[in-house]
Amino acid sequence: MTAVLELRGVSKTYRDGAEAVYALREADLTVEPGQMVAVMGPSGSGKSTLLTLAGALETPTGGEVLVAGRPLSSMSRDDRARLRRRVIGYVFQDFNLLPGLTAAENVALPLELDGLPAGKARAAGLDALAQLGLADRASRFPDQLSGGERQRVAIARAVVGERRLVLADEPTGALDSATGESVMRLILTACRAGVGAVVVTHDAQLASWADRIVFIRDGSIVDRTTPRTGPESLLPEETAR
Ligand code: ADP
Ligand code: MG
Numbered sequence: 001m002t003a004v005l006e007l008r009g010v011s012k013t014y015r016d017g018a019e020a021v022y023a024l025r026e027a028d029l030t031v032e033p034g035q036m037v038a039v040m041g042p043s044g045s046g047k048s049t050l051l052t053l054a055g056a057l058e059t060p061t062g063g064e065v066l067v068a069g070r071p072l073s074s075m076s077r078d079d080r081a082r083l084r085r086r087v088i089g090y091v092f093q094d095f096n097l098l099p100g101l102t103a104a105e106n107v108a109l110p111l112e113l114d115g116l117p118a119g120k121a122r123a124a125g126l127d128a129l130a131q132l133g134l135a136d137r138a139s140r141f142p143d144q145l146s147g148g149e150r151q152r153v154a155i156a157r158a159v160v161g162e163r164r165l166v167l168a169d170e171p172t173g174a175l176d177s178a179t180g181e182s183v184m185r186l187i188l189t190a191c192r193a194g195v196g197a198v199v200v201t202h203d204a205q206l207a208s209w210a211d212r213i214v215f216i217r218d219g220s221i222v223d224r225t226t227p228r229t230g231p232e233s234l235l236p237e238e239t240a241r
Pocket of ligand 1: 014015016021022023041042043044045046047048049050
């Protein structure tokens with residue numbers, strides 16, 4: 001089985017005047033299809049750097065990133081752009097929905113940018129919205145949606161089409177705990193359908209939903225645990241087995 005994401009000794013150094021800032025140090029990480037990996041760590045530890053490198057949004061200063069088995073460094077700029085449009089879905093904390101487009105148009109946008117005819121892109125967008133329980137919100141603009149609904153639209157946009165890797169940077173950070181849980185549930189649903197996901201979160205309870213938790217400190221991945229608890233740990237005691 002080809003991993004959807006593989007980081008091999010990946011480093012990222014930024015120049016701050018004469019000083020070098022090590023945002024990420026020789027990070028190794030493998031995400032298999034269907035897996036959700038949670039990333040936890042203090043502010044400034046390199047979590048967003050990890051995601052931007054995994055998402056081909058930045059180039060590492062050392063090591064190699066492979067997406068769906070293909071090393072990014074051996075791909076042309078056009079190939080990387082295609083990968084970002086087709087294979088990788090991004091969810092950011094501030095949603096990044098375009099205010100002038102409806103929910104359905106926001107979700108269909110990556111497919112349209114990828115050259116899919118408008119009708120087909122719209123159908124796929126509506127399908128993704130329906131899967132996230134938002135069929136009746138399709139024609140609304142972002143400012144007519146609640147925070148939780150906006151985040152669900154952002155997730156629909158990240159999984160629309162045939163995405164294989166979803167990268168989410170604190171997708172639950174601005175949400176109340178019930179909405180945060182539903183966001184995690186939606187990403188997990190995508191994983192159960194075969195997508196690999198990397199989710200940055202500060203919430204240990206939400207992280208425990210993941211198949212694996214990775215901790216980052218000062219740019220280094222310092223620990224990996226296999227949580228003993230799963231989603232059932234969030235159920236009331238009497239229904240948990
Ligand atoms: P986190 O997401 O865990 O809060 P980041 O990955 O954003 O951390 O940042 C890791 C480190 O790299 C921090 O010290 C941050 O200041 C630094 N850094 C991130 N992006 C840049 C940049 N574009 N230029 C310089 N330093 C950066
Ligand atoms: Mg960050």
